[in-house]
Amino acid sequence: MNELLEPGDPAVSSNRWRISLVWLVPIVAALIGISLLVQAWRSVGPEINITFSSAAGLQAGKTPVKYKDVTVGSVSAIALSDDGTQVVVTVSLAKSAASLTRKDTRFWVVRPRIGASGITGIDTLFSGAYIAVDAGAQAESSRIFTGLEAPPTVIGGAPGKSFILHGTELGSLDIGSAVYFRQIQVGRVASYQLDKDGQGVSLQVFIDAPYDRFVTTDTNFWNASGMDVSLGADGFKLKTQSIGTLIAGGVAFAAPLWSEGKAAPELTEFTLTQDQASAMAPPDGPPVYIQLRFAHSLRGLSVGAPVQFSGVDLGKVESLSLDYDPAKRRFPTVVGIVLYPQRLGRVLEKLPKFAGDSQSQAALFLRSMVEHGLRAQARTGNLLTGQLYVALDFIPNAPKVAFDMAARPIVIPTVNGSFDQLQEQVASIVTKIDKIPLDSIGRNLDASLAELGTTLKQVNSQVLPEATQTLQQAQQTFSTAQGMLAEGAPLQQNLGMTLQEVQRTARSLRILTDLLGRNPESLLRGRPTDPPPITQEPKR
Amino acid sequence: MSGPPSARQLGLIACHVCDLVCEDTLDTTGPAHCPRCHTALHRRRPDSIARAWAFLIAGIILYIPANLLPVMFTGQFGDDQENTVMGGIIEFWKTGSYGIALIIFVASVAVPCTKFLVLGLLLLSAQRHSCWARRERARLYRLVELIGYWSMLDVLVVAVVAALVKFQALSEVEPRIGILFFGAMVILTMLSAINFDPRLIWDGDQE
Numbered sequence: 001m002n003e004l005l006e007p008g009d010p011a012v013s014s015n016r017w018r019i020s021l022v023w024l025v026p027i028v029a030a031l032i033g034i035s036l037l038v039q040a041w042r043s044v045g046p047e048i049n050i051t052f053s054s055a056a057g058l059q060a061g062k063t064p065v066k067y068k069d070v071t072v073g074s075v076s077a078i079a080l081s082d083d084g085t086q087v088v089v090t091v092s093l094a095k096s097a098a099s100l101t102r103k104d105t106r107f108w109v110v111r112p113r114i115g116a117s118g119i120t121g122i123d124t125l126f127s128g129a130y131i132a133v134d135a136g137a138q139a140e141s142s143r144i145f146t147g148l149e150a151p152p153t154v155i156g157g158a159p160g161k162s163f164i165l166h167g168t169e170l171g172s173l174d175i176g177s178a179v180y181f182r183q184i185q186v187g188r189v190a191s192y193q194l195d196k197d198g199q200g201v202s203l204q205v206f207i208d209a210p211y212d213r214f215v216t217t218d219t220n221f222w223n224a225s226g227m228d229v230s231l232g233a234d235g236f237k238l239k240t241q242s243i244g245t246l247i248a249g250g251v252a253f254a255a256p257l258w259s260e261g262k263a264a265p266e267l268t269e270f271t272l273t274q275d276q277a278s279a280m281a282p283p284d285g286p287p288v289y290i291q292l293r294f295a296h297s298l299r300g301l302s303v304g305a306p307v308q309f310s311g312v313d314l315g316k317v318e319s320l321s322l323d324y325d326p327a328k329r330r331f332p333t334v335v336g337i338v339l340y341p342q343r344l345g346r347v348l349e350k351l352p353k354f355a356g357d358s359q360s361q362a363a364l365f366l367r368s369m370v371e372h373g374l375r376a377q378a379r380t381g382n383l384l385t386g387q388l389y390v391a392l393d394f395i396p397n398a399p400k401v402a403f404d405m406a407a408r409p410i411v412i413p414t415v416n417g418s419f420d421q422l423q424e425q426v427a428s429i430v431t432k433i434d435k436i437p438l439d440s441i442g443r444n445l446d447a448s449l450a451e452l453g454t455t456l457k458q459v460n461s462q463v464l465p466e467a468t469q470t471l472q473q474a475q476q477t478f479s480t481a482q483g484m485l486a487e488g489a490p491l492q493q494n495l496g497m498t499l500q501e502v503q504r505t506a507r508s509l510r511i512l513t514d515l516l517g518r519n520p521e522s523l524l525r526g527r528p529t530d531p532p533p534i535t536q537e538p539k540r
Numbered sequence: 541m542s543g544p545p546s547a548r549q550l551g552l553i554a555c556h557v558c559d560l561v562c563e564d565t566l567d568t569t570g571p572a573h574c575p576r577c578h579t580a581l582h583r584r585r586p587d588s589i590a591r592a593w594a595f596l597i598a599g600i601i602l603y604i605p606a607n608l609l610p611v612m613f614t615g616q617f618g619d620d621q622e623n624t625v626m627g628g629i630i631e632f633w634k635t636g637s638y639g640i641a642l643i644i645f646v647a648s649v650a651v652p653c654t655k656f657l658v659l660g661l662l663l664l665s666a667q668r669h670s671c672w673a674r675r676e677r678a679r680l681y682r683l684v685e686l687i688g689y690w691s692m693l694d695v696l697v698v699a700v701v702a703a704l705v706k707f708q709a710l711s712e713v714e715p716r717i718g719i720l721f722f723g724a725m726v727i728l729t730m731l732s733a734i735n736f737d738p739r740l741i742w743d744g745d746q747e
Contacts, residue, residue: 009563009575022591025728029598036605062621127620 045073045093050107050131052147055087057111057129065091065107067133072097075131089147091131101143104136106156108148120151150175154190159209162190163264165221165251167272170201172225172249179205180224180252186211189251203272205251215253216261221272222279225249239276256280285342287315288362289409292335292376292390293323296416301378301388307337309392315339317390335378336409337390363410367403369394376414546742553581588737589667595732596659602725603652609718612698616711624718625649625694647693648722655691655729658684659736666740674741681738688733691726695719 055078057063065073073093081088091107093100111129112121124130131147134156153176154162170192179187187207195202207215227246229238251272255261264270273279298320307315319336341348341362354364366374373394381389392412401413484491519528547554553564555574562581566572572581585591610622623631625648632641658680665677698719705713 009565022587022594026594026598026601029601029724029728033601033605036609 043095045095045098046101046143047076047090047092048101048143048145050089050091050145050147051081051086052089052109053086053149055089057109057124058087058089058131059128063128063130065093065097065131065133066110067097067100067135072100072133089131097133100133100135101141102136103138103140103142105142105145106134106136106148106152107131107145108134108151110151113151152190153188154206158206160187160207161209161212161215161264161266162204162206163215164267164269165203165205165272166195166200166269167203167223168200168274170203171223171274173203173223173251174249177225177249177251179207180250181207181211181214181254183252184211186214203251213263214255215264215268216255217264217268218261219253219255219264219270220279221251221253221270222276223249223272223274224252224276252276254280285340286358288339288341288358289318290337290339290366291407291409291411292337292414293411294333294335294378294414295330296333298333298335298378298388300380300386301335301390305381305387305389307339307390307392309344312343314341314343314392335390337376359408359410363405366410366412367405370401370403370413373398374412376412377416378414548583553583555579555581556585584739584743585735585737588735588740589663591735592659592663592732595728595735596656596663599652599725599728599732600656602721602728603656606718606721606725609721610716611694611718611722612701613714613716614705614712615714622716625722644694644697647690651687651691652725652729655684655687655733659729659732662736662741666736666743669743677741678738681733681736681741684733688726688730691729692723695723695726 060078063075064071073091076092077090079088109129110121110132112125177189178185190204190206192203305317306313315338318338321334322331323334354361375395377391378388379391381387395415551564552561554561557579558577560576610624612623614621629641629645698715701713702715
């Protein structure tokens with residue numbers, strides 16, 4: 001035990017401990033920390049502000065910002081704008097997404113949406129809304145953006161081309177409405193806006209590759225929305241592009257048959273017409289305005305009604321208005337029509353050429369035509385609906401009318417329509433019919449019928465019973481007669497006997513006459529004594 | 541100077557490992573080893589304060605990314621989310637799970653911070669040979685050693701949940717880099733506590 005109390009002799013070694021080595025640990029930790037910091041600092045991209053009208057579905061610190069479905073940042077703060085009308089969403093982008101801050105970059109919130117063109121954003125039902133990005137192309141960059149309220153229909157970088165369409169009205173078109181080529185959807189309406197002067201609308205359509213090469217420089221675009229119902233001479237026609245266009249509207253395009261155009265370059269401007277017929281119609285050329293004065297009412301003539309010349313559609317009615325004629329105290333109708341001489345086609349080349357501008361050329365030409373009897377006439381195009389059209393035709397024996405060369409617009413004399421004359425005749429017939437005193441005729445007829453009624457009653461009550469009686473008596477008489485005439489009846493027997501008596505009498509009378517013939521003296525002397533040599537006594 | 545005499549005053553030295561008490565010959569012979577277990581003999585743990593400081597500072601440095609970086613990824617019906625420690629606590633608190641929020645807060649914020657403070661205090665006071673509140677400081681040291689066992693709670697939770705919740709598209713939990721820093725921080729603070737020689741508390745300004 002005592003030994004154990006002695007402390008042991010320590011073994012001596014010359015090992016020296018390096019004090020500084022342990023400090024490697026915090027240095028390494030610091031290095032790691034610094035490297036993380038540097039990494040974080042380097043990965044921090046630009047911070048941008050996006051203005052939205054609503055922050056529905058967005059959450060600060062949570063909502064991601066995605067470009068091509070890759071998260072490139074997140075919403076760091078949501079605040080109201082200074083004037084309180086908008087929501088300013090602050091987004092911190094990743095360093096790699098710095099290129100997304102170009103000035104024309106577009107941002108929009110992806111939420112579940114149900115539209116005419118389908119349902120989008122289903123995945124956000126569970127994951128929550130996110131902000132989608134479409135990278136712009138401009139060189140300038142920006143920190144402040146205005147978010148789109150609806151997803152853009154055309155994502156930047158998509159293969160295809162954009163074109164500009166100018167139309168008079170939008171119709172039922174909307175952003176996302178389909179563009180059809182031979183009834184195949186090849187693109188969609190990307191945006192629309194009112195022209196600056198308010199005189200029309202401009203649409204931007206995007207045609208996907210490879211269909212964009214079918215858009216040639218002479219392609220015609222028309223509004224294919226809704227239904228095209230027409231009732232023509234060849235029957236009832238209904239035309240639509242697809243059920244989709246009924247709801248969402250659509251644009252169709254086609255190149256004319258005689259197309260030789262090349263593929264149109266990006267952002268070529270086209271005209272959007274209202275229907276296929278006008279889109280595909282050959283160019284009309286310069287119009288000629290003409291005024292017509294009709295003395296009679298033109299009920300059934302509407303603006304847009306065709307103007308025909310020898311069955312060819314030459315133009316249309318542009319305006320209808322009343323005028324006052326103080327001399328006759330009448331209200332003639334003034335019809336403004338527009339003619340497209342180009343529609344005459346090849347005939348135009350054969351027509352005589354006149355000098356001057358198009359209006360005076362037309363005036364000179366029309367003067368010669370009017371001299372030969374050219375007149376305007378409002379004719380009935382459709383008997384059912386009473387629709388009128390204006391016909392330019394040569395009327396035989398038309399009264400001479402002075403043609404005013406200086407009048408602008410040119411005035412063509414008119415005659416009453418063929419149907420108007422017919423109408424007048426029908427009207428006179430109707431007036432005559434109207435004059436027949438149908439009322440008194442009716443009344444008289446009524447009285448006569450009443451009398452007839454009373455007469456018939458009398459017949460029923462008095463004549464009929466007597467007639468019956470008479471008939472019965474006649475029947476009795478006839479039966480009596482039958483009894484008398486029947487075989488074996490006394491009358492018949494008597495008659496037979498009487499006839500035999502008459503026969504005998506006749507025979508004795510013949511004998512007497514024979515006797516007298518031969519012996520007329522016997523009338524005086526009596527019967528000769530000698531009997532005649534040959535006499536036969538009639539047998540009984 | 542009151543109190544019992546120290547080993548140094550008696551010229552004795554104890555082995556750190558087997559606690560064999562030896563004669564203090566370090567001044568004359570230089571570095572010595574325990575005759576029984578052959579461990580190097582020191583009057584105090586060598587560089588105790590410096591090492592403790594080093595580990596403590598490293599732990600504090602790592603605590604920063606452990607808090608800033610996400611520790612856990614949860615995916616639920618496409619609702620992908622990465623949570624930091626504080627974010628998780630706030631979320632639990634907001635959804636009304638105050639108990640869980642409190643437990644996580646205590647385990648991952650209160651305890652590490654307390655440890656940093658306590659160790660820093662102990663190290664500072666030991667460095668300055670302070671005689672202030674020695675008994676309480678000793679008690680604090682024992683407390684730090686005790687709670688050291690529980691500091692890995694966060695790491696454990698993430699490990700268990702990540703292993704359990706694997707339902708592919710429906711629900712998925714994965715650990716993230718932050719939890720690695722958190723675990724390293726816990727280990728470093730534990731190392732710091734181990735390296736601190738509690739006898740330094742009692743040394744005072746004897747030398």
